[in-house]
Amino acid sequence: MGRTVTRSGKRTTIVDIARQAEVSISTVSRVLNGRPVADEVLATRVRKAATELGYRPNMVARDFRRGVTSTIGVVVPDLANPFFPHVLKGLAEEVSAGDHRLLVVDSGEDADQELQLVAQLAGSCDGIILCSPRMSQSSLATLPALGVPIVCTNRSVGDLPFGTVGIDSAAGMRQAIAHLAELGHRHIGYLGGPGTSLSDGLRREGLSTAASELGVKVSSTEAGSTSDDGHAKLPELLDQGVTAVIAFNDLVAIGALARLRELEMDVPSQLSVVGFDDIPVAAFLGPPLTTVSLPKEELGRRAWAGLHQQLETGQVPQEELLPASLVVRHSTAAPAD
Amino acid sequence: MGRTVTRSGKRTTIVDIARQAEVSISTVSRVLNGRPVADEVLATRVRKAATELGYRPNMVARDFRRGVTSTIGVVVPDLANPFFPHVLKGLAEEVSAGDHRLLVVDSGEDADQELQLVAQLAGSCDGIILCSPRMSQSSLATLPALGVPIVCTNRSVGDLPFGTVGIDSAAGMRQAIAHLAELGHRHIGYLGGPGTSLSDGLRREGLSTAASELGVKVSSTEAGSTSDDGHAKLPELLDQGVTAVIAFNDLVAIGALARLRELEMDVPSQLSVVGFDDIPVAAFLGPPLTTVSLPKEELGRRAWAGLHQQLETGQVPQEELLPASLVVRHSTAAPAD
DNA sequence: CTGAAAGCGCTTACAG
DNA sequence: CTGAAAGCGCTTACAG
Numbered sequence: 013m014g015r016t017v018t019r020s021g022k023r024t025t026i027v028d029i030a031r032q033a034e035v036s037i038s039t040v041s042r043v044l045n046g047r048p049v050a051d052e053v054l055a056t057r058v059r060k061a062a063t064e065l066g067y068r069p070n071m072v073a074r075d076f077r078r079g080v081t082s083t084i085g086v087v088v089p090d091l092a093n094p095f096f097p098h099v100l101k102g103l104a105e106e107v108s109a110g111d112h113r114l115l116v117v118d119s120g121e122d123a124d125q126e127l128q129l130v131a132q133l134a135g136s137c138d139g140i141i142l143c144s145p146r147m148s149q150s151s152l153a154t155l156p157a158l159g160v161p162i163v164c165t166n167r168s169v170g171d172l173p174f175g176t177v178g179i180d181s182a183a184g185m186r187q188a189i190a191h192l193a194e195l196g197h198r199h200i201g202y203l204g205g206p207g208t209s210l211s212d213g214l215r216r217e218g219l220s221t222a223a224s225e226l227g228v229k230v231s232s233t234e235a236g237s238t239s240d241d242g243h244a245k246l247p248e249l250l251d252q253g254v255t256a257v258i259a260f261n262d263l264v265a266i267g268a269l270a271r272l273r274e275l276e277m278d279v280p281s282q283l284s285v286v287g288f289d290d291i292p293v294a295a296f297l298g299p300p301l302t303t304v305s306l307p308k309e310e311l312g313r314r315a316w317a318g319l320h321q322q323l324e325t326g327q328v329p330q331e332e333l334l335p336a337s338l339v340v341r342h343s344t345a346a347p348a349d
Numbered sequence: 350m351g352r353t354v355t356r357s358g359k360r361t362t363i364v365d366i367a368r369q370a371e372v373s374i375s376t377v378s379r380v381l382n383g384r385p386v387a388d389e390v391l392a393t394r395v396r397k398a399a400t401e402l403g404y405r406p407n408m409v410a411r412d413f414r415r416g417v418t419s420t421i422g423v424v425v426p427d428l429a430n431p432f433f434p435h436v437l438k439g440l441a442e443e444v445s446a447g448d449h450r451l452l453v454v455d456s457g458e459d460a461d462q463e464l465q466l467v468a469q470l471a472g473s474c475d476g477i478i479l480c481s482p483r484m485s486q487s488s489l490a491t492l493p494a495l496g497v498p499i500v501c502t503n504r505s506v507g508d509l510p511f512g513t514v515g516i517d518s519a520a521g522m523r524q525a526i527a528h529l530a531e532l533g534h535r536h537i538g539y540l541g542g543p544g545t546s547l548s549d550g551l552r553r554e555g556l557s558t559a560a561s562e563l564g565v566k567v568s569s570t571e572a573g574s575t576s577d578d579g580h581a582k583l584p585e586l587l588d589q590g591v592t593a594v595i596a597f598n599d600l601v602a603i604g605a606l607a608r609l610r611e612l613e614m615d616v617p618s619q620l621s622v623v624g625f626d627d628i629p630v631a632a633f634l635g636p637p638l639t640t641v642s643l644p645k646e647e648l649g650r651r652a653w654a655g656l657h658q659q660l661e662t663g664q665v666p667q668e669e670l671l672p673a674s675l676v677v678r679h680s681t682a683a684p685a686d
Numbered sequence: 687c688t689g690a691a692a693g694c695g696c697t698t699a700c701a702g
Numbered sequence: 703c704t705g706a707a708a709g710c711g712c713t714t715a716c717a718g
């Protein structure tokens with residue numbers, strides 16, 4: 013192939029193509045970017061040369077020149093938390109359809125690291141999606157200075173200029189209480205999540221509002237977010253004489269179910285149990301779990317929609333709240349008495 | 350602040366800093382990169398100016414100039430599959446410790462898209478980690494031409510110049526069979542995974558080898574990877590008279606457990622069940638699931654180690670196989686008779 | 687030691 | 703229409 017004139021050693025660039033096709037680099041660039049080129053002969057020569065030389069564009073150079081990165085940064089507190097992968101999935105679908113890429117980082121549930129990561133990402137992303145940020149409000153307030161559009165999920169941001177999209181878990185909680193109240197329960201226990209969790213706060217609010225409206229008594233305890241936590245803290249609620257329990261999430265509910273099995277208490281005849289999340293296994297538990305379904309993938313999709321809009325129009329989108337919905341299965345029934 | 354001389358409208362660059370600090374851009378660059386600067390007075394002026402102007406380096410420009418991206422691409426078949434987030438987590442920890450970033454893409458279990466994604470990523474990443482690639486061997490063979498170091502997980506790549514790290518699931522399967530054989534089971538069923546899954550192939554191999562060594566009979570069926578699949582296909586195995594069942598993964602095992610509950614068959618007295626993965630809920634099922642634990646996070650860590658080594662030394666690392674280990678809980682016991 | 691200059695690979699006004 | 707040239711923001715040989 014004596015005709016192949018590549019600068020030895022280096023990766024092929026448009027200069028090499030221009031040389032081989034005997035045109036200018038401007039023409040090469042135009043052809044390769046599908047811009048109108050009059051002379052089809054030239055275009056063909058360019059495409060041929062590009063193929064022959066195995067040309068692959070240097071995306072970094074292109075991004076640099078264009079001043080955009082086509083990359084969206086995503087910060088999640090913990091990839092191993094089954095909530096986030098689904099959000100990411102919804103996000104990933106939309107983002108790649110919009111010709112962007114996702115740069116995912118895990119903050120390890122650490123607020124300080126989260127802040128640093130956002131600052132870093134800001135340098136190499138067109139926009140950032142902050143999933144359930146753990147950082148303080150005052151840390152959040154420093155973010156607009158980064159000059160990058162930011163959308164937060166599951167977090168109210170006050171009057172900060174961020175798009176937000178959340179799930180109306182208070183409403184989900186209300187549905188759960190209403191369901192239980194209708195079955196005849198008058199004293200309900202809440203196996204709460206970690207104190208730092210904002211969604212836990214929202215759920216507690218929904219819980220107390222709905223409970224007082226419906227005239228049911230509530231006892232609650234701070235459990236956590238794992239099955240271990242549910243397993244450990246359930247007895248505390250049992251001691252208080254509740255006839256039904258709502259868990260912070262399905263994992264916690266599963267821990268509670270395990271404890272009840274050990275205690276040889278039947279669900280739902282001796283105690284009703286409600287979860288939160290509707291994870292894939294929820295329908296296959298013994299008994300199949302009544303739980304509040306959270307639109308996680310939709311959350312991801314809406315987050316991108318908000319960011320995309322801001323990128324295009326410069327307008328910070330409206331706050332958005334997605335509905336949660338109760339899925340009634342077989343872990344709830346009328347109380348024993 | 351009359352002293353602040355920024356070119357209006359544009360983001361601050363080192364040129365602005367140089368002007369304000371009255372030094373050359375070379376000096377600015379050196380100071381900001383922590384390279385030795387003799388005159389501490391100059392350095393201080395630079396740092397002061399950088400802070401005053403709110404300078405944030407343009408990472409894209411820096412990467413472009415340096416010819417590296419500090420970004421590692423990761424392709425996963427499905428983020429919602431509970432296996433991968435843990436791999437990612439292990440990966441993310443190591444990668445960020447090594448001052449790189451993770452660009453995560455989801456191929457949607459689609460082999461063609463997977464191939465395209467890799468080609469795209471190659472343009473903007475220093476290296477790529479291909480998790481459980483679904484693409485054909487011949488597609489894999491086209492990847493070396495991309496000129497980017499690649500490490501594959503859970504996939505043998507023949508003599509392709511890729512690092513690989515996998516989990517010895519055949520050995521895990523052998524342990525499961527041995528455990529069951531020791532309990533007295535002579536006829537075992539396998540609720541297999543999707544036909545396209547390489548790990549399923551590996552497990553079937555381990556299964557048949559170990560079974561013939563230990564003199565146990567095996568009946569197997571192709572189920573899939575979800576609880577629904579396990580729930581649907583279990584009866585097929587029951588009809589063949591097995592006394593124990595091994596599932597492709599814990600999700601499938603959970604589906605089988607649900608079916609057995611419906612059938613009012615007790616586990617383990619009437620049927621033993623073994624899973625694969627040891628997902629967090631496995632210990633909290635009814636009964637707690639005996640399962641093969643897979644070192645997912647370690648898989649991620651080793652994948653990065655391999656890629657890192659290749660990036661540093663140019664040497665393709667050895668093939669690596671991580672051990673799986675059986676966790677015996679309460680879903681297995683001696684057969685009824 | 688510091689500064690002036692070149693150049694990374696592109697894209698895109700601007701001439702011709 | 704195509705081509706020559708400028709320039710994106712950095713880093714880094716190279717002079718002085």
